[in-house]
Each structure stands twice: as C-alpha cells, then as structure tokens.
Amino acid sequence: MENKKQPKYQALTTWLRQEIAAGTWHEGDVLPSEAELCARANASRGTVRHALAQLRSEGLIAGGQGKPPIVAQQVQSQSFTTFMSFTDWARSIGLEAGQETRELAQRPADALVAEQLELEEGAKVVQILRLRLLDGSPAMLERTSFTQEVGRLLFEFDADDGSIFEYLREQGVDLYRGKHTIDAVAADELDAQLLGVRLGAPLLRERRVTSAKSGQKLEYSDDRYLPDLANFTIENTSEHRASLSRVRSIAV
C-alpha cells in the first residue's frame, strides 16, 4: 500500500503507466479487460474506466468498442522542463550542455521587446546573449530579455554555470507558460561569427514568450539553432490533436 491519500483511480493509472513504460505490454499488445482490472484492483468498473480514460486522453492507449484496449503507438513528447530548458534537453539526449555568456546588461527595452513583454518602450529590461554548446560545439545562440523584476536575479548568478530556467524556478519565479513561434531566418553577422556559419546561412529560429500563471510576461527569447544540430518534431493523429499550429507570419 502506498500513500492512502491517493485516490484509487489514480493509483491505477500510475500503475498502468509504469507497467507500460517498463515494457510489460508492448506497442499493440492487449491490456487486461476492464473486468479483469476491476478484480485485480478491487474496484468498480466506473473507477477502472476513469483510470483508462485518463490514459486514453494522454494517448497512451487506444481501442474501440468491443475490443479490449491496446497500448498505442507512443506519441513522443517532452516535459515542460525539458522543452523549456536547453540544459535539461541536452541531458535528456545524453549530451552535455555548455554556454559562453557574451553579454549581460540592463538597458531600456526596444520596441519589439517592449511589445512582447507588454512593457512601456524604454522600460528597463535585463538582456543576456549566450552561445549554447552541445558537447563543446556551438549549437544555438540565444538572445533573451527578462523583465527587471526577474532579470535582477541574474546578476547574482553565474550564467556560465548552467540552466537559467532551473535557477529562476529555484528562486521561486513562476515560469508557467511558454508560447513558442518557430521559423527560419538568415544568419546575421553576429550569428555567423559565433555559430561558425557563413553570413545568410539558414538558421532555425524559436522565439519564446514565457509568462507566469497570472499571465504576466516574464521573458522573451530569440533562439537560433544550427539546423544540422536540432529540429523540432511533433506528432498528431485524427484522434489526438497536437497543440502545434501553423500560423500566418506576423511582420517583425
């Protein structure tokens, strides 16, 4: 018996999730029928169905009426942290993240940054320019702007020392929501020099606005990846819509 605080249906989902992750049932395998799960978990069918519904909504299992549920083809996804933090991402694929901080400055926001962070133009922001490395080679150049309130914490942090995202969360900053826009851009002089490509080379750009649960904007970043080193992938099915959208570009 685990923590008695956990409701029965959640204990069931956790158990099933773990079993699937552990490979007890492989992709396409048939799970025990609802009746069997009822017996094994000593629960009513409603409870079991509640648990299965949760897994279904996560896309972990599939199956239609009359047929027992099967383990679905996994739709890969990354946790919020892994997707938001370069350091965490690198770790997750077995590489070591590195960084060379080129600039850390406080200055008035220009028009673009002010708009993205919903500040008055000229309000003070903290900007950081970092070259990010994967196993020692340049992979991405990030230009990030923080609101004054959050950014001031960075002056007490060695930006060559790891994950800003992680550090800010430890400091209690409520980084809750990320809105990402992905496009392609030609390398400018700075990109070319630091990433080691020729001027005008195609780069994969991710612009990101991070906000608190309250909706207050905290960070705006323009990250440019070498397309040879990083891609974005997404999967969707006619049953399991992805939250990715293709949108019309907005002039910048």
Next chain:
Amino acid sequence: MENKKQPKYQALTTWLRQEIAAGTWHEGDVLPSEAELCARANASRGTVRHALAQLRSEGLIAGGQGKPPIVAQQVQSQSFTTFMSFTDWARSIGLEAGQETRELAQRPADALVAEQLELEEGAKVVQILRLRLLDGSPAMLERTSFTQEVGRLLFEFDADDGSIFEYLREQGVDLYRGKHTIDAVAADELDAQLLGVRLGAPLLRERRVTSAKSGQKLEYSDDRYLPDLANFTIENTSEHRASLSRVRSIAV
C-alpha cells in the same frame, strides 16, 4: 435536435466548446455548476462530468474541488485536418489556397523516400511537385511521395483542383497519423526559382510522414515555406505538456 446518434455527453461537450469559442463565457469566467448543467441538459451528473472531463483534458477548462469550473486561458491548437491540409489551413485563416502542379510522376523510390516509407529501394512510388499559393502568391513548395497503392488514385484527380488530403480521405484512404519534423534549409535552385527568392535564402521546412492506423506508411512530404508567410507556434504549460519535441538532428 441534431443527429440522435451522438451520445448525450458528446453533445454537451460540443455545445460547451461552441459557447466558449463564441465568447459566451470569457477567459476566467465561471461556468454553470454541474447541478445546473444536469438540469439544463436533462442528464445525470455522471454524464455531465464525463463531458467536463473531456474539456478539461483538452485544457479548455480548469478549476479545483469546491470551486466551479472556469474557462482556462486558451492554448491554441489546430485540428488534425487543419494541420495536415494546406487548403483547410488557408481556409481557416481566411485566405484562398491555390496550387500549380509542376509534376506528377511514377518512378522508383530513391534511398531517402524508400527509407521513410519503409519500402524497398526502387519500389514504385508516385511523386508530385506542387507550388502552393496563398491568395495567389507563392507560399510553399511541396515535394510529396506516395506509396503506389495510394498514389495511383491521384491520376484520377485534378491536382490543381484543391486538397489532395481531402480527396484521399474521401476515397477511403486511412490517413491517421502525421509525424512532422521542422527545420530550416537553404533554398536550392528549384526552390529559388518557384518561390521567387534568391539561391540560399532560408526556408522553413516541414518533413512529414503520414501513416495509417495500422502503422503502414502512406506518404512522405518535404514542404518548404517562405518564413515570411508561415510559422509554426506551440504553447505548453507546466500542467499541460505539449507534444512537441526538440530533437537532435538526424543526418539526411
């Protein structure tokens, strides 16, 4: 009354989804309590909760125990069809999709296509090269390869006439899952000529493998967008993970 085939809880979710989309309740507004919804829909609480659970899993509503559900901050996403079909996407943003088919041919698969479609190298595939337009101007160049079985249907379709995706679905082709990889690439000669950019200009590339529910690969496409005209966006929160992943590039 609509189609009586639709179960009650689904009618309820549909209704609520529409009301929310229509702005009857705004972000942060309180929805009717479960009891009220029971009365209004003439349904039991279980049914109402089933409907609410569905909306909750889509991230449309939030709210904790004791508090009535509220309309959550919208995480934008697109339906499977809208994301898979250029024509449908254009329609959704109020533009007209156009196309100029440059080639429709049957030929042996090269190594890349064969690998993506899980065919023997040299197996026959149907390839189509189409320039896609938004309101008349070039926006994307698509190079798509279909397995023989699916592709043969295209010879009875006027490819200048609209959505291949829609046509194939009407013909009963089971287009179920899309796996998308997004990166940036330099325009080659053909891209430059048809899209009207200079050689080497950055393009936003989406490579896509579409498969049937059975897992059989049906289509591989390399779509190159003018980054001025289309982006991809995604949102995630620490509670609502997105299915997007940043991955290490695989050599092509």
Next chain:
DNA sequence: AAATGGCACTTGTTTGAACAAGTTTGCCTA
C-alpha cells in the same frame, strides 16, 4: 471589529446496476 465556527454549496471519488453496441468464437447448417 476581528476571529471563529458552522452551514450551504461546490466538486471529487466510488459503487452498483442496466442496457446498447461492437467483436470474437464456435457451432451448426447447407
């Protein structure tokens, strides 16, 4: 006036039951 206690209301969890609808299996017939 401020703190507290309780009541009314809300959602969360669980059970049991019944019928509908799709799938599989195996037997029986042609």
Next chain:
DNA sequence: TAGGCAAACTTGTTCAAACAAGTGCCATTT
C-alpha cells in the same frame, strides 16, 4: 468445407445514490 448465425464477451453510455473534501459566506462569539 464454406458460410452464416447466435451466443458470449467486450467496451460504450447513462442513471442513481452516497459520502468525502474543499470553498465561501454569514452569523455568532470574543
């Protein structure tokens, strides 16, 4: 043997009831 039909099983939908647990408000008390 091939086909078809029916029974047995599966999941899907819906209802009703009960208690647990969290929230908000109001009246009473300090």
